Amino acid sequence: MEPVSTIEGRAIPFGRKNVDTDVIIPAHWLKTITREGLGRGAFESVRAEDGNIFDDPEFAGAPILIAGDNFGCGSSREHAAWALLDMGVKAVIAPSFSDIFSGNAFKNGILTVCLPQEQIDRLMEVAREQPVSIDLDTQTVTTPFQDRFTFEIDPFRKHCLSEGLDEVGLTLARDAAIANHEKSREANLPWLAKGVAA
Amino acid sequence: MANRPRTLYEKIWDAHVVETRDDGTSLVYIDRHLVHEVTSPQAFEALRMAGRKVRKPELTLAVPDHNLPTTARLDTSGNRLPIADPESAQQLAALERNAPEFSIRYIGATDAEQGIVHVVGPEQGFSLPGATIVCGDSHTAAHGGVGALAFGIGTSEVEHVLATQTLLLKRSKTLEVRVDGQLGPGVTSKDLILHIIGVLGTAGGTGYVIEYRGEVFEKMSVESRLTVCNMSIEAGARSGLIAPDDITFAYLKGRPMAPKGEDWDKAVAWWRSLATDEGAKFDKSIRIDAGDVEPTVTWGTSPEDVVSIGGVVPAPESFADTSKQDAVRKSLDYMGLVPGTPMRDVEVQNIFIGSCTNSRIEDMRAAAEVLRGRKVHPNIKWGIVVPGSGLVKAQAEAEGLDKIIIEAGLEWREPGCSACLAMNPDKVPAGERCASTSNRNFVGRQGPGARTHLVSPAMAAAAAVTGRLTDVRELTS
């Protein structure tokens, strides 16, 4: 995964509350076999609305999305995170996120930033015309107008994001411990260790 | 500490912890991984992109089930028929490529052993007591029926297990669901689990692993135990399990992937030691009297929306919680039901007997028993019976069940997930009702606008005969 340090650029001032994963990527897009290409299906129902923000050329490829409360609720589909990535979104700022979504976002290297609603309101205003910047190291969101909002992040997640470590890579680094466990299984529970041949 | 009495769950957990981190999460070893065509392609893609291997290919078994059409798969000269939906065909083709590429045992779409992952695992003896089992499907808890700790995972976790054979997990709390007494005639394991979900609610098991205990489960066949554990997720629990016993061992012995010879003896000795110790503590316990369980149906769009077949469609005001009242109003609107209507008066147009909840041989027998010598009611426009695997299908045919089912007027299909999830051609039309033996009555689950009533196989067969939801006991006594 790409290490995350500063994410800077246009931020899509979406702002909607309770956006569920079916809105982020509708179910009929789930039959894919790759993570790529899902951006085309992202926010399909919103894009059907006239004058929607996602089809505004100003925000094409914007790396940040600003949303309302409880972003990513509903089904646990990881496709939601893949669709955002495919759109070019590297960070989502909202007052709160569903747990499953923020887990899926993290696993895919997307930074989720929680800020209180008044700060979100301010960012929504600024984002219409100006870029927004998120700095992971100092845990701050800034604008060209001297706004400076700090956010909390789990230290483990921060470490993984800033080093570009994915969970698989982290666990692979525990190879010796896993191999040890496997050795004792082979001795004590040999039938479980055997499994089936291809 | 070592001698503290432990529950079945704690014993399995302890035996699989590789290491525990400071934040309380543990790296847990996974013994068996089932893979199907829908949730695996991106996991394999990620491995390929990162140049990673599958750590223990012999612990994974792949079989397609979710998307496969349940109509004939071979033409009359034995050639494979193409899948019409291009995306389904593509997912199947991806699994057919990925399994050999990563040296994983693959049961193909036209193999005799093909079937729904959760039917195939126990049937092949791949799912074993005391094992940790995962699959990218939320009904993986089914394997708890053989005494395994089994749960559903997402695609990232599928990748994690393929690459490391482990998962990072937090220990769950334990919930004892104790059912004493005996189920009455015509009352099945499906009615029991629907009743239990009604008591617990869809969030009652959240954060817990359920152990089903008591006389009813001790006497239950493995098939029925699989049905019960399957729906644990509908009560919010990630996993549900039943202690392995002689019934389990007799079921597993001689199955193709089950341990053999000296391994078998060692395995049985270990399996016997797994039962919850006398004096072990559960974080929560509920008790249910089996005698209180009636043939049960759902009326709404959540699996907790249950009522006995003798009951009526509830009024929103009968619920204390105002947010539930709103949900009930929405549900009834979607379901096209009026409060106070007797469930027995609800007419159905579709019948689905199948899914990993109810597609084993016992379920086929129960349905055929009711259908024997009877005809499907003219109300029924579409009714299919979908065995859970090719082996179930062959067994049912050897017993002549297919003939009874076809003569009654239902279709006899090829194994797969079918109308459980509307990802393949088997769907219920908008606005129509289906008496279904599957596990989820969510909005749109069986097709956009489809109205699902969850029932047991015998009750689904009874509804087929009368054209409405029916107390099967009226047909059998």
Ligand code: SF4
């Ligand atoms: S039958 Fe339904 S619940 Fe079972 S594995 Fe298939 S889709 Fe999942």
